[in-house]
Structure formats: structure tokens, C-alpha cells
Amino acid sequence: SANKKLLVLPGDGIGPEVMHEVRRVIDWMDRRRHVSFGIEEGLVGGAALEAEGSPCPDRTVERALAADAVLFGSVGGPRWDSLPFDKRPELGILRLRKELGLFANLRPAIVLDPLVDASSLKPDIVRGLDLMIVRETTGGIYFGEPRGVETMANGKRRGVDTEVYTEDEIARVARVAFDLAGKRTGRLTSVEKANVMQSGRLWRAVVSEIGRDEFPNVELSHMYADNCAMQLANRPKQFDVILAGNLFGDVLSDLAAALTGSLGMLPSATLGAPDSSGRRNALYEPIHGSAPDIAGKGIANPCAQMLSFAMLLRWSFGMEEDAKMIETAVEKVLAGGLRTADIMGPGTARVGTSVMGDAVLREL
Amino acid sequence: SANKKLLVLPGDGIGPEVMHEVRRVIDWMDRRRHVSFGIEEGLVGGAALEAEGSPCPDRTVERALAADAVLFGSVGGPRWDSLPFDKRPELGILRLRKELGLFANLRPAIVLDPLVDASSLKPDIVRGLDLMIVRETTGGIYFGEPRGVETMANGKRRGVDTEVYTEDEIARVARVAFDLAGKRTGRLTSVEKANVMQSGRLWRAVVSEIGRDEFPNVELSHMYADNCAMQLANRPKQFDVILAGNLFGDVLSDLAAALTGSLGMLPSATLGAPDSSGRRNALYEPIHGSAPDIAGKGIANPCAQMLSFAMLLRWSFGMEEDAKMIETAVEKVLAGGLRTADIMGPGTARVGTSVMGDAVLREL
Numbered sequence: 094s095a096n097k098k099l100l101v102l103p104g105d106g107i108g109p110e111v112m113h114e115v116r117r118v119i120d121w122m123d124r125r126r127h128v129s130f131g132i133e134e135g136l137v138g139g140a141a142l143e144a145e146g147s148p149c150p151d152r153t154v155e156r157a158l159a160a161d162a163v164l165f166g167s168v169g170g171p172r173w174d175s176l177p178f179d180k181r182p183e184l185g186i187l188r189l190r191k192e193l194g195l196f197a198n199l200r201p202a203i204v205l206d207p208l209v210d211a212s213s214l215k216p217d218i219v220r221g222l223d224l225m226i227v228r229e230t231t232g233g234i235y236f237g238e239p240r241g242v243e244t245m246a247n248g249k250r251r252g253v254d255t256e257v258y259t260e261d262e263i264a265r266v267a268r269v270a271f272d273l274a275g276k277r278t279g280r281l282t283s284v285e286k287a288n289v290m291q292s293g294r295l296w297r298a299v300v301s302e303i304g305r306d307e308f309p310n311v312e313l314s315h316m317y318a319d320n321c322a323m324q325l326a327n328r329p330k331q332f333d334v335i336l337a338g339n340l341f342g343d344v345l346s347d348l349a350a351a352l353t354g355s356l357g358m359l360p361s362a363t364l365g366a367p368d369s370s371g372r373r374n375a376l377y378e379p380i381h382g383s384a385p386d387i388a389g390k391g392i393a394n395p396c397a398q399m400l401s402f403a404m405l406l407r408w409s410f411g412m413e414e415d416a417k418m419i420e421t422a423v424e425k426v427l428a429g430g431l432r433t434a435d436i437m438g439p440g441t442a443r444v445g446t447s448v449m450g451d452a453v454l455r456e457l
Numbered sequence: 458s459a460n461k462k463l464l465v466l467p468g469d470g471i472g473p474e475v476m477h478e479v480r481r482v483i484d485w486m487d488r489r490r491h492v493s494f495g496i497e498e499g500l501v502g503g504a505a506l507e508a509e510g511s512p513c514p515d516r517t518v519e520r521a522l523a524a525d526a527v528l529f530g531s532v533g534g535p536r537w538d539s540l541p542f543d544k545r546p547e548l549g550i551l552r553l554r555k556e557l558g559l560f561a562n563l564r565p566a567i568v569l570d571p572l573v574d575a576s577s578l579k580p581d582i583v584r585g586l587d588l589m590i591v592r593e594t595t596g597g598i599y600f601g602e603p604r605g606v607e608t609m610a611n612g613k614r615r616g617v618d619t620e621v622y623t624e625d626e627i628a629r630v631a632r633v634a635f636d637l638a639g640k641r642t643g644r645l646t647s648v649e650k651a652n653v654m655q656s657g658r659l660w661r662a663v664v665s666e667i668g669r670d671e672f673p674n675v676e677l678s679h680m681y682a683d684n685c686a687m688q689l690a691n692r693p694k695q696f697d698v699i700l701a702g703n704l705f706g707d708v709l710s711d712l713a714a715a716l717t718g719s720l721g722m723l724p725s726a727t728l729g730a731p732d733s734s735g736r737r738n739a740l741y742e743p744i745h746g747s748a749p750d751i752a753g754k755g756i757a758n759p760c761a762q763m764l765s766f767a768m769l770l771r772w773s774f775g776m777e778e779d780a781k782m783i784e785t786a787v788e789k790v791l792a793g794g795l796r797t798a799d800i801m802g803p804g805t806a807r808v809g810t811s812v813m814g815d816a817v818l819r820e821l
């Protein structure tokens with residue numbers, strides 16, 4: 094009996110290729126671990142646009158709402174780059190975040206020992222790096238109104254976006270970050286531009302209040318976004334959990350990911366609010382994009398997608414043991430010297446997507 | 458006769474200390490190079506707040522408007538951190554940018570050969586790095602209305618900021634960037650989030666139009682801000698000139714500066730529009746802040762402030778030869794092995810602010 098309902102959305106570019114390897118892991122789990130997943134596959138991004146005229150069809154949203162968890166691939170490609178706003182593949186992920194209320198995006202930036210040399214930073218600066226960025230993903234300038242490009246009285250154009258945060262929106266994502274920090278080293282850095290932005294001023298105030306009232310044991314510090322970018326580049330290991338709004342979180346989490354040098358290895362989770370039974374909407378996706386330049390060549394790294402599935406097991410189903418099993422299998426394969434092209438280093442062997450998948454399955 | 462009117466604003470923290478070394482360079486130029494500067498010193502930031510009750514007194518603005526160029530130190534410190542918005546030292550620089558119409562902030566990120574090892578990045582990744590970020594500084598979310606923190610009907614707070622760009626604002630800063638790119642390697646990367654933001658969509662369209670119509674020989678590319686942060690961290694040398702709005706420019710220019718590992722070396726220029734005679738308002742300041750933790754100890758690096766003065770000579774007075782002379786003097790001192798604490802490396806000698814100043818003067 095399929096008691097765990099998954100919606101799988103491979104999307105565009107390398108999405109389907111790397112998702113294929115995850116399907117093999119799921120099959121293995123079904124057989125060996127006696128966990129039964131009910132899996133549906135759906136359309137999103139350019140793939141959905143081509144087939145159904147929209148990058149995020151209503152049917153995909155409905156099925157996502159009905160699923161226990163969504164495993165997302167990646168969307169986008171040059172083919173759709175010049176389309177108007179409401180047809181762009183990116184709308185796929187943006188709409189899912191909004192309609193499923195996925196407000197807390199968790200993005201680990203971890204440097205595994207065998208991959209220290211893949212980083213553009215000096216080994217000493219990144220060895221052992223293990224930080225988590227908690228990014229707000231249903232508010233801020235991504236969704237604020239008014240927004241648009243208008244023509245003014247003088248005939249010239251003017252583009253407007255609105256950054257809005259209510260204290261409730263800030264408080265709920267702050268709680269996720271405090272909670273995580275409490276379970277890790279107990280340190281949280283909250284990031285904004287309170288010296289320039291009013292929403293940043295409120296952000297700082299609310300995060301401080303939540304910390305004082307609900308998480309007195311977590312050590313909270315505040316940092317301006319520009320300084321945070323600097324500190325990430327120079328001394329990333331000073332951080333444990335970083336909390337940021339939608340826009341700064343977008344830039345800083347990609348920066349943190351890039352510092353590891355192994356984008357193809359990094360998963361993410363985006364969570365909604367738990368209901369009274371503890372169930373929450375959730376979507377899991379790799380940090381990397383659809384990488385159209387290498388799509389179809391069989392050389393993409395499937396690890397980030399596999400590790401996204403591990404995060405899914407942990408966060409949506411509390412299957413910590415199974416999550417760890419997958420993570421350990423991936424680490425062992427790397428320690429054994431296999432590498433996809435993106436993380437090649439001296440003395441390692443270059444393999445393609447499916448050989449990497451084989452190796453992980455063998456470890457399992 | 459003092460034909461070049463400078464307003465010097467040392468500000469807070471290490472500002473006055475490093476400015477002192479620049480004054481010695483100016484004195485030397487007065488004597489040896491027969492250039493006569495009429496120098497006034499004014500108040501800004503915390504220093505102005507203490508003395509006159511405002512971080513940017515009207516008198517400072519008036520004197521800045523009357524000067525041919527402003528040499529700015531740095532502002533801010535923990536002492537003023539909890540003050541309300543309109544009293545904060547940062548208002549000093551924000552108000553000057555706005556009132557003087559300083560819309561184009563030029564921030565070079567350069568790795569000098571003797572300082573390659575100061576970077577947290579591997580030497581091969583940063584050796585020879587020489588990029589320029591052109592950041593818009595009078596528009597965007599820094600100044601857009603409406604903005605504020607309000608209480609909603611339900612008693613909860615809500616923080617709002619508005620990102621606005623008109624096509625004229627985009628076009629004029631784009632021209633500065635294209636012009637610079639044309640004089641360098643002919644490559645310009647324009648950065649926004651056109652996949653999410655409406656102002657970004659307009660930004661991309663206008664920059665493309667200016668390129669097509671006025672700078673067909675500059676090779677223009679567009680990049681999302683999150684990707685640009687990644688690319689800067691992994692392959693910074695792919696860039697020549699980067700153009701960005703106020704907010705992304707703030708974060709990315711600090712990131713680029715941090716990658717060099719030598720913040721204490723980096724100057725910047727912020728320029729207004731030239732009038733019919735070619736005269737333009739302009740302000741020059743180091744990238745680094747007021748560094749309250751090391752203020753008063755005589756150990757701050759005066760080079761960024763000195764190199765800001767070199768930029769001033771070049772951009773405001775067309776004194777290329779003198780600018781180069783200062784830049785060369787600084788490089789020679791570094792090549793000779795002297796270092797302030799911030800840029801120490803193996804086999805170099807640690808000196809304080811004034812010994813560094815002495816050494817530069819000796820080279821001159």
C-alpha cells in the first residue's frame with residue numbers, strides 16, 4: 094500500500110536525467126527497505142509549457158497539494174529565455190512555493206572531505222564547512238504589490254517592485270531558523286540591510302523579539318547583507334545558520350553553494366507550515382539549475398538530486414536512518430574516487446550520470 | 458592660488474587616521490608638483506552627529522556642492538548603532554550621494570601581484586584580477602517611495618520598501634559602464650533579477666537598447682544576480698566591467714572586494730552627471746568601513762584612502778600622471794615587503810599606518 098505519496102517533477106535540462114537515478118534509489122528502497130511510495134510524475138517548467146501551455150499548470154499545483162512531498166528537478170533553458178514573464182519556466186517553482194505556502198527554504202552548504210579541492214577557496218578556509226541558510230520564499234520583493242513596468246506621463250518607462258514583510262511572515266521563518274540553530278551549534282546570524290531598508294529594520298526587530306522570547310539559548314547576531322557576502326567569501330566557517338529574506342537569501346545561498354565548489358552535490362528543502370497533525374507541504378530540489386549546456390550528454394552529477402531525496406525522507410517522513418544511508422552511500426562513492434565532470438580533481442576517475450548512480454546503488 | 462577645491466570629510470573610526478596620511482601626500486604634491494589645492498575639512502557621520510546633531514548637516518552638503526571634489530573617509534560605529542534611522546551615521550553618505558546626484562559608483566576590484574596570497578581564493582583564481590563594478594547609487598530600493606514600517610488594522614507591523622527605476626536612471630549609469638568597458642577590454646556584464654523583478658526586466662531592456670544604439674562595439678551580456686555571485690566566487694577573472702543597480706551593486710561590489718583579500722587597498726569613486734563645461738560632482742572613498750575595532754591604534758591601512766585620492770586626481774582633474782605616480786608608489790612599497798596587519802603574509806614586515814604613509818611618501 095502506497096502510504097507515502099510523492100509527486101516527482103523532473104522539469105527541464107538535466108532534470109530528467111538526474112531524476113532517473115533517484116528513481117532507481119526509490120525502487121531499491123521499495124524492494125529492500127519495504128517502504129512503499131506512491132509515485133506520480135508531473136510536468137513543470139518548459140516541459141509543462143510545451144505540453145500544456147503553462148510553466149506551472151493548475152493540475153500540477155493540485156497534485157502537489159495532494160502529495161505528501163514534491164521532488165523537484167530543475168527548470169529553464171535558452172529556448173524559453175525570451176518569453177514574457179507569465180510563460181517563463183521559473184514561474185513553475187515560484188508558483189509552487191506560493192501556492193503550497195513553502196516559506197522556509199533550507200539550503201545546506203557543506204564541504205565533504207573528498208571534495209575540499211573542488212572549491213575555488215583555499216583548503217583551510219573551507220575544510221569542514223557545514224552551514225545552513227534558511228531563506229524566506231513566499232514573501233518580500235518576489236511577490237510584493239504593486240509591481241510592473243509602466244509608461245509615465247512623459248512617455249518614459251518605469252519599473253517598480255515592492256518589498257513587503259509582515260511581522261508574522263518574519264516570525265514564522267525565524268522560528269524555523271532558531272529551531273535549527275538550537276539543534277546544531279546554537280548560533281544564528283540574521284541578515285538584512287536594516288541600515289537602508291525599512292523592511293530590514295522590521296526584520297531585525299522581529300527576529301530579535303523571537304529570539305529573546307522563545308529561543309533565549311540561541312546566540313543571535315545581525316549582519317548587513319553586503320558584509321555577509323564578504324564574510325562568506327573570507328571566513329565562511331564563522332557561520333552556522335544564516336537567516337535571510339527572499340532576495341538576499343537567493344544571492345547569499347548561491348554564493349555559499351559556490352564556495353563549496355560542488356554545486357552538483359547540494360540539495361535543498363522548502364517547507365510549509367505544519368498543520369495540527371504535524372503534516373506540512375514540502376518540496377525538495379537540488380541547488381543547481383537545469384544546466385542546458387550539458388543536458389542530454391549523460392555527464393550531469395546526480396548526487397544533489399539524490400541528496401534532495403534524502404532530505405525528503407528526513408524532513409517529510411522522519412526517516413532519518415534511510416536519509417543517512419543515502420548520504421553515507423554518496424560519501425563513500427566520492428571517497429572511492431569516482432567523480433562526475435563538475436567535481437573532478439587530481440587522482441580521481443571521471444564517470445557519467447548513470448555510472449555514478451550505479452555506484453551509489455552498489456553502496457546501498 | 459587654490460584652483461582645485463577639495464572638501465575632506467574624515468568621518469569616524471579609522472577615517473581620520475588614514476586621511477591624515479593622505480593629507481601628507483597632498484602637502485607633498487602642493488610643494489613638489491606645484492598643484493595648489495584649496496582644502497576644507499568638514500564633518501560627516503557620527504562625528505557630525507556629535508558636533509552638530511545631524512549625520513549630514515546642511516552645511517556639509519553645501520560645502521560639498523561648492524567643492525570640485527569630495528574626499529570621504531568612513532562613517533559609523535557601535536556607539537551610534539541603536540539610533541533611529543534619521544540619526545544614523547550611514548545617512549551621511551546616503552544623503553551626499555542623493556543631494557550631489559552621485560549616481561555612478563565605480564568600484565575596482567584589483568589583485569596586485571604582491572598581494573595574491575592575501576586572498577582566501579586560490580592564487581590561480583585571483584592572480585591578475587582586475588574588474589570594475591559600476592553601481593547605480595541614487596535610485597532603486599535605497600530611495601524609492603513608499604517606504605516605512607506601519608501598523609496594520611490587525612495591530613501587526615508591516616515593513617515596506619519600493620524598488621523603482623526609470624529608463625533615464627538606467628540609461629545614464631549604463632552609459633558610464635559601457636564607456637568604461639569600451640576603454641578596457643570591451644566586455645560588459647549587466648546584472649539584475651529580470652526573471653523575478655519588474656525593475657530588473659526594464660533594466661535588462663534599457664541596457665540592451667543603449668548597447669545596441671550607442672555602443673555596438675561593446676560585448677554585452679546579462680546575468681542574474683544570484684548567478685553573478687556564484688561566478689564571482691568561482692571564476693572572477695571572466696569579468697571586466699559589471700553593471701548593477703543600487704542593491705545588487707552593494708552586495709556584489711563588497712563580494713568582489715572581499716575576493717581580493719585586500720579590502721584595505723581598494724578605493725572607489727562616485728560620480729554625478731557632467732555639466733556643459735564637463736565639470737561633475739564627485740566623491741571618493743575607500744571601500745572599507747570605519748573599522749571601529751582597530752580605530753585609534755595606529756594600525757589601519759592608509760592605502761585605500763590614498764588610492765581614493767589618486768582616483769580623484771584622475772577622474773575629477775584629469776591628472777593621470779599624478780594619479781599613476783601615487784598608485785606606483787603604493788605598489789612599490791608593497792613589493793618592498795611592507796604590510797599593514799590586514800594584508801600580512803609570510804615573509805613580509807608588519808608596519809603601522811604612519812610608517813606605511815612614510816614609505817609611500819619616500820617612494821614619491
Ligand SMILES: CC(C)[C@H](C(=O)O)[C@@H](O)C(=O)O
Pocket residue numbers: 183186187343652653683
Ligand atoms: C529560478 C529563480 C526564480 C529562483 C529564485 O530566484 O528564487 C532560483 O534562483 C532559486 O534560487 O531557486
Ligand SMILES: CC(C)[C@H](C(=O)O)[C@@H](O)C(=O)O
Pocket residue numbers: 288289319547550551707
Ligand atoms: C553604509 C551603507 C549605507 C552603504 C550602502 O549600503 O550603500 C555602504 O554599504 C556602501 O556600500 O557604501
